[in-house]
Amino acid sequence: MNRSWKNLGEFLQFLESKGELVRVSSEVDPRLEMAEMALRSVRTGGPALLFERPKGGSMPVAMNVFGTEQRTAWALGAESLSEPRQRIEGLLRLKPPGGLGEILSDLPAALENLQNLRALGPKRVSRAACQEVVKEGGNLDELPIITCWPKDGGPTITFPLVITKNPETGQQNAGIYRLQRYGKDTLGMHWQVHRVGAENYRRYARRKEEMPVAIVIGADPTTVFSALAPVPEGISKFAFSGLLQGRSVELVPCRTVDLEVPAEAEIVIEGTVTPGELHVEGPFGDHTGYYSLPEEFPVMHVRCVTHRKNPVYLTTVTGKPPTEDAVLGMAVTDLFLPVIRMVLPEVVDMALPMEGLFINVGVISIHKSFPQHARKVMHALWGLGQLMFVRYLIVVDHDVDPHDMREVLYRVGLQADPQEDLTIVEGPVDQLSISNRVENVGGKLGIDATKKWPEEAYPRPWPEETKMDPEVVRRVDELLGSLPPLKKALSPRR
Numbered sequence: 225m226n227r228s229w230k231n232l233g234e235f236l237q238f239l240e241s242k243g244e245l246v247r248v249s250s251e252v253d254p255r256l257e258m259a260e261m262a263l264r265s266v267r268t269g270g271p272a273l274l275f276e277r278p279k280g281g282s283m284p285v286a287m288n289v290f291g292t293e294q295r296t297a298w299a300l301g302a303e304s305l306s307e308p309r310q311r312i313e314g315l316l317r318l319k320p321p322g323g324l325g326e327i328l329s330d331l332p333a334a335l336e337n338l339q340n341l342r343a344l345g346p347k348r349v350s351r352a353a354c355q356e357v358v359k360e361g362g363n364l365d366e367l368p369i370i371t372c373w374p375k376d377g378g379p380t381i382t383f384p385l386v387i388t389k390n391p392e393t394g395q396q397n398a399g400i401y402r403l404q405r406y407g408k409d410t411l412g413m414h415w416q417v418h419r420v421g422a423e424n425y426r427r428y429a430r431r432k433e434e435m436p437v438a439i440v441i442g443a444d445p446t447t448v449f450s451a452l453a454p455v456p457e458g459i460s461k462f463a464f465s466g467l468l469q470g471r472s473v474e475l476v477p478c479r480t481v482d483l484e485v486p487a488e489a490e491i492v493i494e495g496t497v498t499p500g501e502l503h504v505e506g507p508f509g510d511h512t513g514y515y516s517l518p519e520e521f522p523v524m525h526v527r528c529v530t531h532r533k534n535p536v537y538l539t540t541v542t543g544k545p546p547t548e549d550a551v552l553g554m555a556v557t558d559l560f561l562p563v564i565r566m567v568l569p570e571v572v573d574m575a576l577p578m579e580g581l582f583i584n585v586g587v588i589s590i591h592k593s594f595p596q597h598a599r600k601v602m603h604a605l606w607g608l609g610q611l612m613f614v615r616y617l618i619v620v621d622h623d624v625d626p627h628d629m630r631e632v633l634y635r636v637g638l639q640a641d642p643q644e645d646l647t648i649v650e651g652p653v654d655q656l657s658i659s660n661r662v663e664n665v666g667g668k669l670g671i672d673a674t675k676k677w678p679e680e681a682y683p684r685p686w687p688e689e690t691k692m693d694p695e696v697v698r699r700v701d702e703l704l705g706s707l708p709p710l711k712k713a714l715s716p717r718r
C-alpha cells in the first residue's frame with residue numbers, strides 16, 4: 225500500500241471498510257464513559273470507536289484510531305511500518321559517500337531527492353474545509369471534550385495539534401500537548417518545558433508580545449502522527465508529514481491569528497496566550513498511570529472556532545500502557561531508528577519498551593569497535609533530542625536482540641559488573657517523571673552489558689560462549705526428520 229489520506233474522515237471510512245472501526249450508536253457520556261470504553265478497546269487490540277451520540281454533544285467522537293500497529297501503519301499510508309521507515313532511510317541516504325567519484329555518481333539521485341523535498345513542502349490555499357463554519361468568539365461548550373479519569377481537574381482536549389510559531393524566524397511548529405478546558409473560552413496549555421511550544425512561549429515572553437496559538441483537532445492521520453514525532457526543531461512537522469505521505473499538506477491562514485493550519489482539519493480553535501498569565505492545570509491521569517500533580521501553565525484565550533460542516537472530534541485517553549499513545553510511541557521508535565543511525569552508525573537496533581514509557585528504559589545494541597564504546601553511545605544518546613529523557617540505558621553487543629528482554633537480562637546479569645560497568649549522570653528528565661526529587665532534573669544510569677575487552681581493564685581472558693558443533697546440529701536435524709513425533713515434541717512452543 226502506498227497512499228495518502230486527504231483528511232481524517234477519509235481514513236475513518238477506510239478503517240470501517242476494513243472492519244476496524246465500530247460505530248457506537250447509543251448515547252455515551254464524554255465524562256469517563258468514552259475513556260473507559262476506548263481503554264478496553266486498545267487493551268484487547270480492538271477497533272477504533274466512533275461515538276455517534278456523545279451525551280450533550282453536537283458532533284461524533286473518534287477514539288482509538290491509532291490503537292494497533294496495523295492501524296498506525298495504515299495511518300501513514302502503508303501496509304506495515306517498514307515502508308515509511310524505508311522512506312525515511314531513503315531520504316537520509318544513510319550511506320556516506322566514499323569519495324568525489326561516488327558523490328558525482330550519486331548527484332542525480334541527490335538532486336532528485338532535493339526536488340522531491342521542495343515539492344512535498346506545505347502548500348498554502350485560500351479556501352478550506354476547516355473553515356466551512358466560522359464562529360467568532362467561539363464556545364468550547366459546544367465541543368464534546370472528554371474527561372478521562374475520575375480525579376482529573378476538568379475536561380481535557382487530549383489529542384490536539386498545538387500550532388505555535390517562532391517569532392524570530394516565523395517557523396511554525398505542531399506538537400501534541402493536552403489542553404484543560406477552564407471555561408467556555410479559556411484553555412490550559414500543558415506544553416512541558418522541553419517542548420517546542422514552551423520554547424516559542426519563552427520567546428514571546430522575552431519580547432513581551434501576545435502569542436498566537438491555533439489548536440487543530442483531527443487532521444489527516446499522517447499529520448497527527450508527525451506532530452507527536454520527535455522531529456528535530458527546525459524541520460517543519462508539516463514538511464515531515466508531506467515527506468511521509470508523498471503529498472504536500474495544504475495549509476490555510478487562520479481567521480484571527482497569524483498562523484496557518486491544515487486546510488482539511490476537522491476543528492480549529494484560534495486564540496492567544498499572554499506571557500505571564502498562568503493557571504493551575506491538572507491533576508490529570510497521565511501516560512505514567514499516575515495523576516500528574518496540579519501545576520501552573522499558560523492560559524489560551526479563544527478568539528474564534530472554525531470547523532467543517534460535519535466535523536469529527538478526535539481524542540484519546542492516556543494511562544498506564546498499553547494505551548493508544550503507547551502504540552504510537554512504538555511506531556515512533558521504529559521509524560526514527562534510521563535517524564539515530566545517521567548520527568551513530570555503530571547502532572544496530574534499539575528498544576524503548578512501552579512498559580518503560582519509552583523514556584524510562586532503553587536498550588541499544590552496537591557494533592563495539594573501541595574500548596568504552598558503550599559509554600560513548602550512552603552519552604551521545606543522552607544528548608540526542610528526546611532521548612535525553614532515558615533514565616536507564618542498557619548497551620549490548622550487536623548480536624543481542626534488544627527487544628528480547630530475557631536475553632537482555634541474561635546479558636546484564638552476566639556481563640555487567642556493578643562496580644565497573646555503571647555510569648551515573650545527572651541531567652534533564654521528563655517533566656512527568658516522578659522518582660526525581662526535583663522536577664525536570666534527575667539521575668540517569670547507563671549499564672554497559674557488552675563483552676569486556678582487555679583494554680577496558682578486564683584482566684582475565686573473556687570466556688568463549690558455548691555453541692554446538694554445526695555438523696552435529698545438521699546431523700540431529702536429519703535424525704529428527706525421520707522421527708516426526710520427537711521432532712514435534714522438540715519444536716519451540718509458543
Ligand SMILES: Cc1cc2nc3c(=O)[nH]c(=O)nc-3n(C[C@H](O)[C@H](O)[C@H](O)COP(=O)(O)O)c2cc1C
Nearest residue numbers: 399400401402414415416419420421452453454549
Ligand atoms: C496523546 C499524546 C498526548 C501528549 N500530551 C502531551 C502534553 O500534554 N504535553 C507535552 O508537553 N507533550 C505531550 N505529548 C508528547 C509530545 O507531543 C511529543 O513529545 C512531541 O514530540 C512534542 O513535539 P515538539 O518537540 O514539537 O514540542 C503527548 C503525546 C501524545 C501522543
